[in-house]
Amino acid sequence: MPPMSQEDIEWFKSTFRPIPKPELPDDSVEYSLCHIPSDPTPTIIDEVAETRSRLVEVQRSAAELTNVLLKDYIWQREAFRLEITKEDGITLLRGRTNFGDSIEDEWVIVYLLRELSKKHKDIWVKVTDGDGQFLLIEAAGTLPSWLEPEIADNRVWIHRGELVIIKLKNQKGKVTEKLSLSDSRKIMVEEPARLMRSAMIQEEAFYRLRNYPQQINENLHSAMIKIPRMIAHLLHQKPAYISAAVEAFYLRDPIALRPLRAKDPANFIFKPEDFVTVSVRFTRVGYAQLKSQDFPAPKSWAGVLPSKDDQKSYDKAEVGMKLACGFEMLLADPQNQDKAVVREIKLILEDIESGDEGLPTDTQIATWDKIEDDEKWLDISFEDLDQELKGKGKESNDGNIPKGSFGDANAQENLQRIVARFEEFMNNDSAGFEGADFFDDYGSDSDEGDEEEELSSDGEDKDASFDEEEFSKMMKEMMGMPSMSGGHGSSRPSMPRNRVQELDSESEDDTEQIQQLSRQMEAELRGTGVLDLSRPGKGKQALPRGKSSEDHDEEDGEMPGLEDEDIDINLAKNLLESLQSQAGGAGPAGNMLSMLNLPIPKDDRGR
Structure with missing residues (x-):
């Protein structure tokens, strides 16, 4: 093959487009740790060897820190982890954690990374999630005007426990400077004057870490529940199994529910028998997901639950029933068979069945911890919450936040901070369609040559006008509410295609039941005349039998009362x-x- 000419090379450069990096999932956080020595090493070989050696040391230090701070911690989905990899020719540590619905897991990771940067002075940390630079989002009200999301990549770092932002080289004119990882590394070494450290930005960005590490234990909840002895044994061996079981229960679908339809309990993996009452540790999010859902007990469990007359005993048994059903669905569902947690649990069950391992006795269970946390954090007074959202929250005589109004103290404080920021934005006269400039310290430059705003005759700003209907639709979608124009709004994940196909292949009995039910519903609807499109008075208000439209008009538009027989x-x-x-x-x-x-x-x- 002949060598490429210079013209061919230039053509290739002009047409080549690198494969875009896949976007980070919404429920995930990604973090990178770079080693930048304070004194440059004499040779490239020495630098590479030193970098790798230092990263291994940081990796070991992260494991030790995790064991100390997170000894009994339970992750909602995935745990914090670091692996050595390469990016742009730079050797670094990288990790990704899917935290699911537990936002606190994300902030636990930020706290760990900040502590690592304090301990290792030559380590620079970058952290992003599905929203991008979420630390900047936390500190949005204090950022300089030039720091737009389009140029924020590889510009925000944590070093020695402080937030560091790489400033622009030239802040005049239109901001277009984007940085790669190698660009950022070069600036850290060669242009330290461009590294901005702001106490005000840092305080806002790390605001949620103000109560750490004490708050780490507050992310968990312990409860006394009644469960089969085999599940108690599994959770005693590894409490982290709880998250997978809760998620299997919370995200269940008709296919996952199939094993619970069995009338004979002998077909169950975890049979509703041999119960013990033990203390189980949950994540707060997981416990709320389990506790709050209405879930009718399967037929094989219906006669096992105690009477509701003893509400406390019933609550313990009901939560235990939901958890046992979660474990049942986790192990029986075909889509979970390749998960590591499922393989681990099945190995333990095989050892129990073969007799290599025995279940704990009542005497042994009596020695286990019996911790039961208060559930007041689940109680929400919606009246108090509404007052807080309106900025009219109650305060005690000493000016402190009263406990127990809604959620816990951290939830109250966070919500009041959000409301205060929102009011500050709404009351800011300088706010335009691009937002409000809260601070001018960093040169929120307003060019003197800006053109005057084009106003209509009635004073309306044409550039800033918007469609109220479209705005309402967007706000509903942002808040997870269904919009009127479409069928969206469901916050539950869509069912994968293979699950839909499996659901379509339901047994003939289930299909016949559905068809029979559909025929019954259609017959009832036809009996009421709802499906009769040709009936008289189409498009008008339906009237009771024996009443004409003239009679209705004589009653000044008031609808007469319907008879019971109607x-x-x-x-x-x-x-x-x-x-x-x-x-x-x-x-x-x-x-x-x-x-x-x-x-x-x-x-x-x-x-």
């Missing part, structure tokens, strides 16, 4: 029976009520 309760009865047969899962009745924005009624009957 109310057809069969449709409501069938809907409720359909909901009950769904056992908390998805189904036609639940979907119909969801599309109508109607709440699904609870089944509060005795189980």
Whole structure:
């Protein structure tokens, strides 16, 4: 093959586009630790060897710090970890953690990284999540005007426990300077004058770490619950198994619920028998997910739960039932078979079945810790919460935040801070469509040559005007509410295609039941005349039998009271029976009520 000419090389450079780096998932945080020696080494070989040696030392130090600070900590999904890798020819430590719904896991990682940067003075730390530079988002009100999200990559670092921002080389004109990792490293070594350290920005960025490390233990919750002895044994060996079981319960779908439909408890992996009451440690998010969901007990569990007359005993047994169902779904669902936690649990169960390992006796269980934390952090007074959102929160006589109004003290303090920031933004007269300039310390330059704003005759700023309907739709989508124009709004993850195909291959019995239910519902709807599109009075207000439109007009538009005999309760009865047969899962009745924005009624009957 002949060598490429200079013209061919230039053409290749002009047309080549690097493969874009995949975006970070929404529920994940990624972190990188770079080694930058204070004194340059004489040779490249020595520098590479020293870098690798120092990174191994940092890796070992991170493991020690984790063992000290997070000895009994439970991660919602994945744990903090560091691996040696290369990026842009630079050897560094990198890790990625999926924290799920537990935002506190993300801040625990930030705290660990900050502590590592204090201990190792030659380590520079970069941390991002699905939102990008989330530390800058925390400190948005204190940032200089030139620090836009488009140029923030590789510009924000943690060094010696401080937040460091790489300033622009030239702050005049349009800001377009983007930095690669190698660019940032070069600036740290050769241009230290461009490294900005601001106490005000740092205080805002690290605000959520103000109560660490004491707050780490507050992210967990211990509760006394009644569970099968085999599950108690698993959790005593490794408490971290709890997160996978809770998630299997929380994200269940009709396929995952199949094992629980078995009428014979002998088919269960964790049979509803041989119960023990033990203290179980959860993440706070996991416990709330387990506790708050309405979940009718499977038939094999219905006769096991105690009476609701003894509410405390019933609550312990109900949480235990949900957890046991979570473990059952975790091990039985085909999509979980390749997970490491499932393989570990199955190995333990095999040892128990073969007799190589025995279950704990009542005497042994009596020696275990019996910790039961207060659940007041679950209690929320929505009236007090509404007052806080309006900036009218209650204060005690000494000016302190009263405890127990809603959530815990940290939740109250964080919410009050958010409300204060929002009010500051709304009251800022200089705020435009790009936001408010809270601080001018960093040269929020307003060029004298700016053009005057174009105003309409009625004083409206055309550039800043917006469609109220579109704005309302966007706000609902941001808050996870369904918009009126579309069918979006569900916060639950979409079902993968292979799960949909598996669901489509349901047994003939289930399909026949669904078809029979659909025919019954259609018959009821036709009986009420709802599906009769050709009926008289189409498009008008329906009137009771025996009343004409003239009679209705004579009553000044008031609707007469409906007679009891005119109310057809069969449709409501069938809907409720359909909901009950769904056992908390998805189904036609639940979907119909969801599309109508109607709440699904609870089944509060005795189980």
